[in-house]
Amino acid sequence: MAQPARTAGPLRYSLPMKKTTPKNAFYAQSGGVSAVINASACGVIETALRSRHINRVYAGRHGIIGALTEDLIDVNRESAATIRALRHTPAGAFGSARFKLKGLEQNRAEYERLIEVFRAHDIGYFFYNGGNDSMDTALKVSQIGASLGFPITCVGVPKTVDNDLPHTDCCPGFGSVAKYVAVSTREAALDVASMARTSTKVFVLEVMGRHAGWIAAAGGLAGHGLDEPPHIILFPEVAFDGQRFLERVRQSVTDYGYCVIIASEGAAYADGKFLADAGTRDAFGHTQLGGVAPVIANMVREAHGYKYHWAVADYLQRSARHIASRVDVEQAYAVGKAAVELAVKGVNAVMPTIVRKSSRPYRWTIGHAPLAAVANKEKKVPREYIRADGFGITAACRRYLEPLIAGEAYPPYRDGLPDYVRIKGVPVRRKLTTQYQVK
Amino acid sequence: MAQPARTAGPLRYSLPMKKTTPKNAFYAQSGGVSAVINASACGVIETALRSRHINRVYAGRHGIIGALTEDLIDVNRESAATIRALRHTPAGAFGSARFKLKGLEQNRAEYERLIEVFRAHDIGYFFYNGGNDSMDTALKVSQIGASLGFPITCVGVPKTVDNDLPHTDCCPGFGSVAKYVAVSTREAALDVASMARTSTKVFVLEVMGRHAGWIAAAGGLAGHGLDEPPHIILFPEVAFDGQRFLERVRQSVTDYGYCVIIASEGAAYADGKFLADAGTRDAFGHTQLGGVAPVIANMVREAHGYKYHWAVADYLQRSARHIASRVDVEQAYAVGKAAVELAVKGVNAVMPTIVRKSSRPYRWTIGHAPLAAVANKEKKVPREYIRADGFGITAACRRYLEPLIAGEAYPPYRDGLPDYVRIKGVPVRRKLTTQYQVK
Numbered sequence: 025m026a027q028p029a030r031t032a033g034p035l036r037y038s039l040p041m042k043k044t045t046p047k048n049a050f051y052a053q054s055g056g057v058s059a060v061i062n063a064s065a066c067g068v069i070e071t072a073l074r075s076r077h078i079n080r081v082y083a084g085r086h087g088i089i090g091a092l093t094e095d096l097i098d099v100n101r102e103s104a105a106t107i108r109a110l111r112h113t114p115a116g117a118f119g120s121a122r123f124k125l126k127g128l129e130q131n132r133a134e135y136e137r138l139i140e141v142f143r144a145h146d147i148g149y150f151f152y153n154g155g156n157d158s159m160d161t162a163l164k165v166s167q168i169g170a171s172l173g174f175p176i177t178c179v180g181v182p183k184t185v186d187n188d189l190p191h192t193d194c195c196p197g198f199g200s201v202a203k204y205v206a207v208s209t210r211e212a213a214l215d216v217a218s219m220a221r222t223s224t225k226v227f228v229l230e231v232m233g234r235h236a237g238w239i240a241a242a243g244g245l246a247g248h249g250l251d252e253p254p255h256i257i258l259f260p261e262v263a264f265d266g267q268r269f270l271e272r273v274r275q276s277v278t279d280y281g282y283c284v285i286i287a288s289e290g291a292a293y294a295d296g297k298f299l300a301d302a303g304t305r306d307a308f309g310h311t312q313l314g315g316v317a318p319v320i321a322n323m324v325r326e327a328h329g330y331k332y333h334w335a336v337a338d339y340l341q342r343s344a345r346h347i348a349s350r351v352d353v354e355q356a357y358a359v360g361k362a363a364v365e366l367a368v369k370g371v372n373a374v375m376p377t378i379v380r381k382s383s384r385p386y387r388w389t390i391g392h393a394p395l396a397a398v399a400n401k402e403k404k405v406p407r408e409y410i411r412a413d414g415f416g417i418t419a420a421c422r423r424y425l426e427p428l429i430a431g432e433a434y435p436p437y438r439d440g441l442p443d444y445v446r447i448k449g450v451p452v453r454r455k456l457t458t459q460y461q462v463k
Numbered sequence: 464m465a466q467p468a469r470t471a472g473p474l475r476y477s478l479p480m481k482k483t484t485p486k487n488a489f490y491a492q493s494g495g496v497s498a499v500i501n502a503s504a505c506g507v508i509e510t511a512l513r514s515r516h517i518n519r520v521y522a523g524r525h526g527i528i529g530a531l532t533e534d535l536i537d538v539n540r541e542s543a544a545t546i547r548a549l550r551h552t553p554a555g556a557f558g559s560a561r562f563k564l565k566g567l568e569q570n571r572a573e574y575e576r577l578i579e580v581f582r583a584h585d586i587g588y589f590f591y592n593g594g595n596d597s598m599d600t601a602l603k604v605s606q607i608g609a610s611l612g613f614p615i616t617c618v619g620v621p622k623t624v625d626n627d628l629p630h631t632d633c634c635p636g637f638g639s640v641a642k643y644v645a646v647s648t649r650e651a652a653l654d655v656a657s658m659a660r661t662s663t664k665v666f667v668l669e670v671m672g673r674h675a676g677w678i679a680a681a682g683g684l685a686g687h688g689l690d691e692p693p694h695i696i697l698f699p700e701v702a703f704d705g706q707r708f709l710e711r712v713r714q715s716v717t718d719y720g721y722c723v724i725i726a727s728e729g730a731a732y733a734d735g736k737f738l739a740d741a742g743t744r745d746a747f748g749h750t751q752l753g754g755v756a757p758v759i760a761n762m763v764r765e766a767h768g769y770k771y772h773w774a775v776a777d778y779l780q781r782s783a784r785h786i787a788s789r790v791d792v793e794q795a796y797a798v799g800k801a802a803v804e805l806a807v808k809g810v811n812a813v814m815p816t817i818v819r820k821s822s823r824p825y826r827w828t829i830g831h832a833p834l835a836a837v838a839n840k841e842k843k844v845p846r847e848y849i850r851a852d853g854f855g856i857t858a859a860c861r862r863y864l865e866p867l868i869a870g871e872a873y874p875p876y877r878d879g880l881p882d883y884v885r886i887k888g889v890p891v892r893r894k895l896t897t898q899y900q901v902k
Binding site for chain 1 (some may be wrong): 775
């Protein structure tokens with residue numbers, strides 16, 4: 025049983041420490057969402073609500089847009105059960121935004137507007153849950169706040185299914201999409217193997233990762249050895265060579281009876297041109313924007329005539345909370361919690377990181393890195409994680425990836441479907457008379 | 464605690480009943496596989512191994528092809544643990560085949576060859592696990608066996624993700640793909656809702672069902688009411704009207720901020736032409752066979768300019784044992800078990816069916832129907848299950864579908880991945896010197 029809250033009151037102020045006036049906190053989600061970004065929100069919010077340094081907790085409706093337009097959600101108005109349920113609810117419960125603040129020189133007004141809103145709502149802590157771009161924004165906000173005489177503690181909360189943030193061993197969001205892709209690859213490969221004798225011989229699964237092949241690499245966890253699927257992985261990090269690829273497909277079908285291919289959406293030719301931009305056109309001659317999977321499947325058909333199937337997982341892969349990695353959920357919560365703990369200690373312009381202590385058994389802890397070191401940088405799959413032939417993962421890569429998909433963290437179900445939560449989203453009363461038009 | 468097996472032995476032969484010489488049984492998987500066809504295999508095999516009327520259990524390697532080429536798998540050589548694990552393993556563990564036997568008139572030799580192999584291996588029971596076509600084959604085998612003086616008891620075991628077999632309330636395999644589609648729709652829709660303010664406004668998920676819209680209908684379980692996703696379902700049963708569709712998309716984006724669309728691969732114009740065959744071409748002008756999802760997404764882009772994403776679930780949906788419906792797994796096992804129980808009672812040329820006793824609470828039992836009534840017939844989604852506007856499901860449809868996705872039946876995991884079983888697949892020694900070339 026928890027200690028009655030009223031006894032905490034008197035004690036709190038009797039402690040002989042520097043008395044700070046509690047400030048409000050602002051949390052926002054940014055960029056493409058994931059299966060566990062709300063678990064980070066849960067970590068931030070539960071920790072902030074318990075902190076004596078933080079008064080009220082606000083969230084941006086649709087991320088930073090909510091701050092610019094003074095459309096804040098009053099998180100204190102949500103029930104404890106709702107906040108707890110965020111841990112098992114995918115996507116961005118508060119709304120996210122693909123909105124990159126321009127450089128300070130180009131659009132100083134945006135930053136000044138943010139500070140205006142933060143000042144009006146007495147916000148002293150800014151938690152920005154996103155990827156590379158967002159870390160850059162959080163850094164700039166901390167700088168402009170100081171220069172405008174409104175110092176604000178800005179802590180980034182890492183999130184990206186692409187796993188491409190530097191200075192952290194992995195990124196919350198990645199482990200769950202990795203598990204989804206590994207599981208789906210194993211399952212679909214069993215299907216193809218069943219049918220290959222008389223039907224489909226080649227199967228292509230397209231996965232996310234425009235610039236880094238981490239998600240594609242995760243597909244490699246589905247099998248061991250050259251004879252087990254996936255037989256081919258196409259990484260953005262390895263220039264696509266059509267002839268070598270088609271020869272490998274033929275060899276796989278000859279040797280094993282079928283061929284399972286994981287294709288990163290970022291698979292590209294040596295000149296950097298994406299396979300997906302091969303210029304397919306509809307019946308009217310209009311360019312059709314589309315996946316890499318059908319492009320590859322057509323190549324195979326034209327070269328070999330094999331019957332094929334292809335799948336494009338798209339948003340399914342990054343929202344698949346039903347098959348989330350337990351490790352990923354725990355890490356997502358932990359970075360949210362750590363962000364608040366760092367902020368209330370006065371640590372500014374940092375991002376909590378995940379530090380690997382050992383792989384087998386897997387042990388990790390939380391560290392932190394300066395935002396300046398993280399912002400706008402990308403971590404690609406290193407060459408030693410990609411097999412010499414460029415079509416698979418190495419043992420080192422498996423050792424890195426395997427712990428990240430470990431454990432299951434099933435959501436509760438009702439009527440056969442996951443019981444995901446929706447926030448009430450009560451707006452905070454506006455204090456400014458000024459409007460801001462988001463361009 | 465189970466009764467010790469040794470006491471069963473003596474008792475068995477002391478019963479005063481007609482003594483029949485045990486025969487061998489042959490089991491084969493047919494057509495597209497599912498997440499639970501192996502659960503039916505498990506039901507057939509476990510029941511057959513326990514039956515005193517059945518001697519050995521054989522399976523066709525790659526379905527009926529295995530019978531024609533005398534490539535039989537000795538199921539008795541598999542461990543009890545392997546057989547048990549089939550219940551949680553997707554796809555066709557013995558290999559399936561897309562191979563429809565021709566009519567008796569066109570290719571009598573195929574049927575005679577089957578009887579030749581069955582006679583050589585003393586097979587008295589034929590269990591054929593498949594859809595409409597397979598029930599037709601099983602019926603013909605029973606007829607030709609009798610006419611050739613080698614009577615064989617043929618029982619079909621229903622399996623089709625398409626849910627289009629008549630005389631059964633539902634088809635094993637469907638409940639799990641329905642659950643996959645409903646769960647994925649709910650999850651992806653949360654993703655789109657998070658992003659719609661600044662990014663993707665329209666999301667299209669393509670699902671299976673070339674002629675019947677049952678799988679597409681299952682997507683409708685993800686939400687309630689017009690304002691909840693999916694906002695539009697495209698059924699094969701409803702002629703596609705581009706103008707009405709585009710107007711509904713615009714309305715959904717205007718009213719709710721986004722639009723989630725479930726498109727059956729069988730969505731077609733009034734003249735029967737599939738949307739997927741719209742004739743998209745690659746850069747070289749070659750026809751590109753492809754999904755309906757990119758075709759629809761392009762329509763939306765050209766009409767409205769909305770940012771869109773699309774996914775094609777393809778084999779992922781029908782192999783997704785990790786999110787199987789518990790009801791589906793139980794029914795798949797039950798029809799396999801019932802098939803054997805019927806056969807050893809001498810009931811010939813039938814298929815066990817699932818009989819619904821009530822929807823709320825859901826109660827069902829096993830019945831059976833003559834193969835002649837099932838073969839080559841298709842059950843489409845009735846009009847009263849489709850909303851008047853053609854874009855959604857009715858309350859009656861929800862009442863029908865909801866019990867079929869009820870309950871979870873998670874497979875065991877190892878190293879973060881489902882621990883699916885592989886059979887040893889020991890071949891039965893050939894007895895025939897004749898070869899058979901499958902055309």
